[in-house]
Structure formats: C-alpha cells, structure tokens
Amino acid sequence: MSGNSDSKKAILLALGANFAIFLTKLVAAFITGSGAMMAEAVHSLADCGNQGLLLLGMRQAKRPASSEYPLGWGRALYFWSFLVALLLFSVGGMFSLYEGVHKLTDPEPLKWPWLALGVLAFGIVAESFSMHGCLVEVNKARGNINLWRWFRESRSSELLVIFGEDLAALLGLCFATAAIGATMATGNLIYDAIGTIAIGALLIVMAIMLAIEVKALLIGQGVEPARRAELLAFLEARPEVDKVLNLITLQMGPDVMVALKALMAPTGDARGLIDAINTVERAMKDQFADIRWSFFEPDFTD
Numbered sequence: 001m002s003g004n005s006d007s008k009k010a011i012l013l014a015l016g017a018n019f020a021i022f023l024t025k026l027v028a029a030f031i032t033g034s035g036a037m038m039a040e041a042v043h044s045l046a047d048c049g050n051q052g053l054l055l056l057g058m059r060q061a062k063r064p065a066s067s068e069y070p071l072g073w074g075r076a077l078y079f080w081s082f083l084v085a086l087l088l089f090s091v092g093g094m095f096s097l098y099e100g101v102h103k104l105t106d107p108e109p110l111k112w113p114w115l116a117l118g119v120l121a122f123g124i125v126a127e128s129f130s131m132h133g134c135l136v137e138v139n140k141a142r143g144n145i146n147l148w149r150w151f152r153e154s155r156s157s158e159l160l161v162i163f164g165e166d167l168a169a170l171l172g173l174c175f176a177t178a179a180i181g182a183t184m185a186t187g188n189l190i191y192d193a194i195g196t197i198a199i200g201a202l203l204i205v206m207a208i209m210l211a212i213e214v215k216a217l218l219i220g221q222g223v224e225p226a227r228r229a230e231l232l233a234f235l236e237a238r239p240e241v242d243k244v245l246n247l248i249t250l251q252m253g254p255d256v257m258v259a260l261k262a263l264m265a266p267t268g269d270a271r272g273l274i275d276a277i278n279t280v281e282r283a284m285k286d287q288f289a290d291i292r293w294s295f296f297e298p299d300f301t302d
Helices: 007-032 035-061 076-105 113-142 147-153 157-186 190-219 225-237 270-287
Strands: 241-252 255-264 291-298
Touching (some): 147 190, 225 255, 255 270
16 A cells, blocks of 8 residues: 555566676676676676566466455565565575685686776666666655655565665675775785675675565565554544444555454444445545455444
8 A cells, every 4th residue: 555656667677777787797707707796797697587586476466366365366476575585695695705705715816807897887877777767666655754664664575675686786886896996906806805795795684674574574564554544544534434443454465455343323224334334445445446355344342
C-alpha cells in the first residue's frame, strides 16, 4: 500500500546497466590483472542474475489464488528477494573477500591501469543512470519520509533490493577506482588488495541489511505504518462503523489482506447489517486498490 512506483522499470534499468558494466569490467580485469576489477566484474554478473530472480519473483507473484494457495502467490516475491540477498552475500561479498586476501598473499602487478580506470569511469556513469532511475521510483513510494525510514518501513522487497544493489555497486566502483588510483600513484599493490576487501565488506553489510528487512516480510508484516493509520482513519470516518475494535493487515507481495472487527451502527435487522458491511468493504477497496482480501466481523467487543 505504498506509492505508485514501478519496480519492474527499476529492475530492467539495473539489469541493462549491470550487464554492460560486467562485460567491460571482465575484459579489463583480464587485461590489467586487477583483483578489485575482477571483484567488481563478479559483483556485476551476480547483480544480473539477481535481477533475473526478482523478475521471476514478480511474475510468480501474479499467479492466481487457488484452493491450495487461497491467498495467492504474492509472498513468493519475498522468497526470491531473500535469495538475492543471500547471493549478494555469498557470490559478491565472499568472493571479493577471498580475492582480496589472495592479492595480499600473492600480489600481481597491474597491467593497463588506465584501461581499468576508464572502465570504472564508464561503470560509474552507467550505474549512476541506473541509480537515478531507481531513486525516481523510490521517491514515488516514500513520499515525504526520508530514505532511511523508507528503507526500514517499505513493503516493496524488490525495490528495496534494487536500491541496495545499486547503492552498493556505485560505492564499490568508487572503492575500486580509489584502490587502482592509489596503486598507480604509489606502486604499492596492497592498495588494490585493500580495495577488493573493502568491496567485499560493503557487499556483505548491504546483504545483511537487505536480509533483515526481507526476513520481516517473509515472517508476515502488515502494511506500512502510515498506510495503516490512513486505512484506520478511513474506516472510523464511515457512517456505518461506530468503532473499529481491531484491525489486522498483512502485506502479500503487491496485494494486501485486511481483517477487521468493528462495532457497527444500528441497522435494525441482519439484512441491513450485511448490506452495511458490504458497503464498507466496497468503499475500502475502491479507496485502497491494493486490498485484495477483506474479512469483516461485526462485534460488540474485541
């Protein structure tokens, strides 16, 4: 129940940018022998696979509900997002740490360092383009809240992952640029190894942060706090409802389930009560288009 962001657009932008960056980094890594560059190439390849998994998750989330899956497949998106976080940790972060430690114990001289810097400059431009596209969608979703609060409260796991990946990729490119620049300026290969290790640590930290957020969605989070307050205010303002006794929401991927217990205004008979409940549910789904399931219980107390 967030803003009208287009997560698929952000994913496709990131996929195109990362594949182009991967090809250029891979060629440069073989030519220059830079560990930081090879770590960046693996990171970009992992990102391409990750974005493919997110697209798969978005497709699965659209499967219709059935008797076996009565609330649909929306939460499948959280599984694939969590898997992406694990891959970012293992394939990206751990490989970069391994490569950095290897360079510390067995350093290799850089070849064609200016080529490496050129590739990194291209990567920064491409990744900045992808990051800008992602931020456009994030800004639609977050409204007036700051980025950190959006990151902690957002229920859009795929947009969270793309934002985290793009941010880590952009910072990683800066780390690699600084590492190769320091190596060229001093002739000391330890800077290339340190840069590679820094990239690995960055990816691991980002992966853990993403895993924590997506884990909460896998367990079962309600809608964002601001949207819950908006929904509660809407229900309490309805003339059919005297008092909302309990309101439970559950985010199911792009869809929302609402369970409501309320003290209803007197209607005179059972038919009138049923009509009032149906009226509230229709109005609620018109106002909040992502509510797919609603369960309404009239009562006198919770």
